[in-house]
Amino acid sequence: MPLSDPQEFADNAAKRRRRTTLWMVGANACVAGLLAILVWHFLASSYRTYQQQARNVAVGLAAVAQLNVESEFDRVDAVMNATASELERMMAEAGAVSDDKLNAVLHARFKLLKGIEAFRVADADGLVRWGTQLPAGPPVNVSDRDYFVEARTPFEPVTRVAGPLQSRVSGHSVLAFVRPLQQHGAFAGILYVSIDVGHFKRTFERYDLAPMDAVTLRRDDYRLVARHSPKSAVQGEPGDVSVSPQLKQALITNPRGGNVVSRTSIDGEERTTAYRALDAWPFVVLAGVNNTRFFAPWRDEAWNVAALAALAWLLVLAATAQLHRANRREAGVTQTLADQGKRIQALLRTAGDGIHITDGSGHLVEMSDSFTEMLGSSRERLLGRHIATWDCNQSEDAINAWLARIKPGDRQRVDVQHRRDDGQVIDVELQLSICDIAGKLFVFASARDVTNERRLVREQAAMLHSDLVGMTKIENRTICWRNRAAERILGYDEGELQGLPVRAVYWDDDD
Structure with a gap:
C-alpha cells in the first residue's frame, strides 16, 4: 500500500487530538460527578449512622431517666399509701389522736424517702398542722390550692401530683404529692409530700452528660419541672411551657415516646431528643444530645473526605493537563514531521x-x-x-x-x-x-x-574494434593498446604491437 500523505496524517492526528481533548474534558466531568456522588453517598450514609447513634444515646438516657424518676414517684406513692392507711386507722380509733403520735408517724416515714423536702398533713380546713419542718407561728393554710380542692371533691383515695409550684413554707419550687384522708367516710384532710425540683436536677447531674446535652422533666402539659444541661447558659425556669414546634407535634402524635430533632426553645441549641412518658404519672422525661458537638466528628470526616475527593480530582485534572500538554507537543512534532514529509515529497517530485x-x-x-x-x-x-x-x-x-x-x-x-x-x-x-x-x-x-x-559505450567499443580505422593507445612512449586494424595497417601480426616502443613504428621520434 502507498505511504500516507504526511499532511493527511497530521490532519488526522489533529482530529484525534480534538476528540481526545473532548473525551478528556468529558472524562474529567464524569470523574468529578462520580466523586461527588460517591462523597455524597458516603457522607449521607455516615450522617445517617451518626443520626442513629445520636438517637440511640438519647433513647438510652431517656430510658434511664424514666426509670429513675418513675421509681422515685412510685416509692413516694407507696410510702404515702402506707402512711395514709396508718393515719386513717389511727383517726378511726375512739378518742382523739394526739399531735405527737401523728408527727411521730410522719417523721418516721420522712426518713424512708431520700431527697424529699417535707412530709405533712393538712386538716379538713386546709391548715397544715402536722409534719416535718413546720414553720413557727400559725399553721399555713393551703385550702386555696388547686390540689386541695381537687382532693376533697370528689373523694378518691389516690395520689395526685401538683406543681411545680412555690412552697408556702420553704419558698422553693416543688412538686406536691397529695393523697386525701378520710375519717368515718368523710374528708379529713390531705397527706402530702413536697419534693424540691432541684432534687430532680441533682439526680440528672449524676448522669454522664456531654457539654450541651440535656435531660429534662416536664409535665404532660409541657410545664418544666427540672432540667440539667452542662455548660448551657440557660437552664430554664420551673413552669416554663415553651417547647419547639417539632417536639410539640411529636408529643401530640405519639405521647408515650419517640424522638425528634429540633432547636430547643430554652437555649436555642439543636439536639436529637428522645422522650418517654411515665407510665402512671402525667410526666414525660426528655434526653437531648447536642448535635453541634455530637456531629463534630462527622463534619471533620466530611471535610477530610471532600478534601481527599478534591485532591483525587485535582490529580486526575493534573494528569489530564499533562496529557493535554503532551498532545500539544505531539501536535507540534507531528506538524514538523508533516512539513518535513512534504519537503521530502517535494524532493521526490523533483x-x-x-x-x-x-x-x-x-x-x-x-x-x-x-x-x-x-x-x-x-x-x-x-x-x-x-x-x-x-x-x-x-x-x-x-x-x-x-x-x-x-x-x-x-x-x-x-x-x-x-x-x-x-x-x-x-x-x-x-x-x-x-x-x-x-x-x-x-x-x-x-x-x-x-x-x-x-549505447554510446557499445558504439565506442565498435569503433575501437573497427577493421577500417587503426587506433593505438600510448603511455610513456609505449603502445599499451591497439586494435586489429592498426596491426594490419602497420604490417604486424596479432599481438606484436603490444608493448613495443613508439620508435619501432615511427622512424623519427620527433614526428
Missing part, C-alpha cells in the same frame, strides 16, 4: 533519479515523479505494483526470494532492465538500501536510466 520505495513484499509504496516518467506511467498506475511488473530480468518468485534474504542495513548496486508501460525496455543502474521502519522492511531504490550511455 529528483532527477527515479527514486522509489517498495515494502517487504516487493510492492511499490512511494516514488518520485522522475520514476513515473522513467517508466512512462503515472503515479496512480504504479502504486501497489510488484517489482516484477517492470523488471525484465527477474520473476516475482525470484524477487520474493531475494527479499527474504536481505536484511536492514544491506546496500547493493545492480544493473537491470526495466520495461516501460509502452513496452520499451531501458537499461537502469539501480542503487538499493534496505531499512527497517516500525518493524517493517522497506527497500529504498534510486534508479538511473543509462540506456543512452550504454
Whole structure:
C-alpha cells in the first residue's frame, strides 16, 4: 500500500487530538460527578449512622431517666399509701389522736424517702398542722390550692401530683404529692409530700452528660419541672411551657415516646431528643444530645473526605493537563514531521533519479515523479505494483526470494532492465538500501536510466574494434593498446604491437 500523505496524517492526528481533548474534558466531568456522588453517598450514609447513634444515646438516657424518676414517684406513692392507711386507722380509733403520735408517724416515714423536702398533713380546713419542718407561728393554710380542692371533691383515695409550684413554707419550687384522708367516710384532710425540683436536677447531674446535652422533666402539659444541661447558659425556669414546634407535634402524635430533632426553645441549641412518658404519672422525661458537638466528628470526616475527593480530582485534572500538554507537543512534532514529509515529497517530485520505495513484499509504496516518467506511467498506475511488473530480468518468485534474504542495513548496486508501460525496455543502474521502519522492511531504490550511455559505450567499443580505422593507445612512449586494424595497417601480426616502443613504428621520434 502507498505511504500516507504526511499532511493527511497530521490532519488526522489533529482530529484525534480534538476528540481526545473532548473525551478528556468529558472524562474529567464524569470523574468529578462520580466523586461527588460517591462523597455524597458516603457522607449521607455516615450522617445517617451518626443520626442513629445520636438517637440511640438519647433513647438510652431517656430510658434511664424514666426509670429513675418513675421509681422515685412510685416509692413516694407507696410510702404515702402506707402512711395514709396508718393515719386513717389511727383517726378511726375512739378518742382523739394526739399531735405527737401523728408527727411521730410522719417523721418516721420522712426518713424512708431520700431527697424529699417535707412530709405533712393538712386538716379538713386546709391548715397544715402536722409534719416535718413546720414553720413557727400559725399553721399555713393551703385550702386555696388547686390540689386541695381537687382532693376533697370528689373523694378518691389516690395520689395526685401538683406543681411545680412555690412552697408556702420553704419558698422553693416543688412538686406536691397529695393523697386525701378520710375519717368515718368523710374528708379529713390531705397527706402530702413536697419534693424540691432541684432534687430532680441533682439526680440528672449524676448522669454522664456531654457539654450541651440535656435531660429534662416536664409535665404532660409541657410545664418544666427540672432540667440539667452542662455548660448551657440557660437552664430554664420551673413552669416554663415553651417547647419547639417539632417536639410539640411529636408529643401530640405519639405521647408515650419517640424522638425528634429540633432547636430547643430554652437555649436555642439543636439536639436529637428522645422522650418517654411515665407510665402512671402525667410526666414525660426528655434526653437531648447536642448535635453541634455530637456531629463534630462527622463534619471533620466530611471535610477530610471532600478534601481527599478534591485532591483525587485535582490529580486526575493534573494528569489530564499533562496529557493535554503532551498532545500539544505531539501536535507540534507531528506538524514538523508533516512539513518535513512534504519537503521530502517535494524532493521526490523533483529528483532527477527515479527514486522509489517498495515494502517487504516487493510492492511499490512511494516514488518520485522522475520514476513515473522513467517508466512512462503515472503515479496512480504504479502504486501497489510488484517489482516484477517492470523488471525484465527477474520473476516475482525470484524477487520474493531475494527479499527474504536481505536484511536492514544491506546496500547493493545492480544493473537491470526495466520495461516501460509502452513496452520499451531501458537499461537502469539501480542503487538499493534496505531499512527497517516500525518493524517493517522497506527497500529504498534510486534508479538511473543509462540506456543512452550504454549505447554510446557499445558504439565506442565498435569503433575501437573497427577493421577500417587503426587506433593505438600510448603511455610513456609505449603502445599499451591497439586494435586489429592498426596491426594490419602497420604490417604486424596479432599481438606484436603490444608493448613495443613508439620508435619501432615511427622512424623519427620527433614526428
